[in-house]
Amino acid sequence: MKAVLICLLALFACTLSAVDRPLVVCSTTQIADFARQVGGDRIQVACILKPGADPHTYQSTTADARLVLDADLCLENGLHLEGNNWMAKLAKDAGKPVVTCTEGVALLRIASNGETVADPHAWMDPRNAATYVRTIQQALTKLMPAHGDEFAARTTLFLQQLRALDAWVREQIAVIPVERRVLVTSHDAFNYFCRTYGFEAAAPVGWSTAELGAGIPPERRQAVVESIRSQGVKAVFVETSVSSEILTEIANEAGIRIGGSLYSDSMGAPGSAGADYIGMMRENVLTIAAALR
Amino acid sequence: MQWALVLMVWVGLVGGLALYISARPAPPVVAARSLVDSAAEVTLQCTATGPMGRSDDPFALNPSAPVPALRAAVGPVEAVVIDQLEAGKQRDIVLTGLITGRNEVVLHLAPTDSVVALRCVVMVNGQPRLNRVLWHAPGDAGVYGLDLNLGDDVEPDYGH
Numbered sequence: 001m002k003a004v005l006i007c008l009l010a011l012f013a014c015t016l017s018a019v020d021r022p023l024v025v026c027s028t029t030q031i032a033d034f035a036r037q038v039g040g041d042r043i044q045v046a047c048i049l050k051p052g053a054d055p056h057t058y059q060s061t062t063a064d065a066r067l068v069l070d071a072d073l074c075l076e077n078g079l080h081l082e083g084n085n086w087m088a089k090l091a092k093d094a095g096k097p098v099v100t101c102t103e104g105v106a107l108l109r110i111a112s113n114g115e116t117v118a119d120p121h122a123w124m125d126p127r128n129a130a131t132y133v134r135t136i137q138q139a140l141t142k143l144m145p146a147h148g149d150e151f152a153a154r155t156t157l158f159l160q161q162l163r164a165l166d167a168w169v170r171e172q173i174a175v176i177p178v179e180r181r182v183l184v185t186s187h188d189a190f191n192y193f194c195r196t197y198g199f200e201a202a203a204p205v206g207w208s209t210a211e212l213g214a215g216i217p218p219e220r221r222q223a224v225v226e227s228i229r230s231q232g233v234k235a236v237f238v239e240t241s242v243s244s245e246i247l248t249e250i251a252n253e254a255g256i257r258i259g260g261s262l263y264s265d266s267m268g269a270p271g272s273a274g275a276d277y278i279g280m281m282r283e284n285v286l287t288i289a290a291a292l293r
Numbered sequence: 294m295q296w297a298l299v300l301m302v303w304v305g306l307v308g309g310l311a312l313y314i315s316a317r318p319a320p321p322v323v324a325a326r327s328l329v330d331s332a333a334e335v336t337l338q339c340t341a342t343g344p345m346g347r348s349d350d351p352f353a354l355n356p357s358a359p360v361p362a363l364r365a366a367v368g369p370v371e372a373v374v375i376d377q378l379e380a381g382k383q384r385d386i387v388l389t390g391l392i393t394g395r396n397e398v399v400l401h402l403a404p405t406d407s408v409v410a411l412r413c414v415v416m417v418n419g420q421p422r423l424n425r426v427l428w429h430a431p432g433d434a435g436v437y438g439l440d441l442n443l444g445d446d447v448e449p450d451y452g453h
Contacts, residue, residue, distance in 0.1 A: 163432065
């Protein structure tokens with residue numbers, strides 16, 4: 001009888017603590033990681049995309065709609081990373097506030113089908129990740145002003161980790177000869193990374209993998225093959241959240257190898273080395289440096 | 294009856310603890326160490342191999358607040374803030390509030406784009422007492438500590 005009573009009391013306490021904590025629903029795995037870093041145990045974080053899922057092609061479900069209905073705050077990447085703005089639409093339908101984490105980022109403009117668009121993969125540069133984190137800190141402080149100092153302290157700590165990550169990436173990249181710094185990936189997700197760390201980017205698919213449905217233009221594919229041959233690229237890289245079929249074909253055609261698999265639009269599963277943002281970036285850089293040096 | 298016994302044990306424990314806290318002897322007062330003779334002149338000479346200046350720090354909580362090139366503090370007491378460090382040009386910082394014995398001089402350096410070596414020489418009454426080179430990595434807003442031992446029987450430290 002006593003044991004039952006204690007169990008019930010513990011359950012009641014757990015329920016109370018969960019009820020006390022606001023629910024923050026994030027669109028992508030990277031944003032969910034940033035929210036956890038800033039909010040700590042003060043918030044509950046839920047992520048709509050599972051590790052390995054593609055935000056460009058994701059179709060939201062009724063379970064997502066139900067989750068957002070319970071949310072106190074929604075966080076999205078924006079810049080159309082979420083195909084057809086599914087996160088903003090879910091939040092709007094549920095009448096919940098949504099914060100776009102790319103606000104304030106120094107955007108990179110890229111050509112896409114004859115027009116210029118803002119590249120949404122801004123988190124690939126740790127300095128931009130710092131902007132995401134500060135935006136989330138401000139949003140959480142607005143949501144829970146009493147815990148503002150705590151969020152600021154956690155943010156400062158995480159920013160220091162991002163600073164260390166940035167310095168570490170520069171050290172690792174320094175061992176790759178400058179002429180070999182060409183990053184060929186499945187889709188155009190690494191432009192920010194390439195700009196910051198001095199790589200040239202090439203990909204058979206543009207900034208959105210939604211293009212894959214219509215098939216890639218032959219001239220784009222040919223341009224990538226020629227780029228590989230003319231620049232003496234040693235290896236190309238597939239991505240964990242995108243089909244590797246096209247890039248494997250290109251690698252075979254160009255007679256080069258697959259250098260490894262990179263985390264791009266999604267982080268890794270829990271327990272994997274890429275399960276959080278810093279781990280994901282470290283894994284990517286180690287893979288790139290090992291294949292291109 | 295059982296509850297009363299439990300209550301009595303608790304009262305005894307808490308009461309005993311309270312009694313111990315109120316009656317325990319006060320900790321011994323550590324005599325303050327004397328400050329270094331005010332007539333002694335202690336100067337930190339800093340020379341950087343690359344230019345450093347106020348710039349935005351992308352990893353700061355408030356990135357729009359520029360970071361000074363160098364901030365020096367003796368322990369927690371700020372000694373000086375220098376906005377710009379020119380390459381090869383020596384900057385002298387007079388250090389005050391030093392005590393006889395071990396002092397920690399803390400240097401905060403702004404993030405740089407390339408590796409910068411900062412030579413730090415501490416002069417006591419015109420004689421070098423400590424000589425260190427700090428290697429400041431790119432992208433890093435570094436915090437470095439210099440151990441400065443000021444005692445009559447202390448040998449000069451040249452970092453060898």
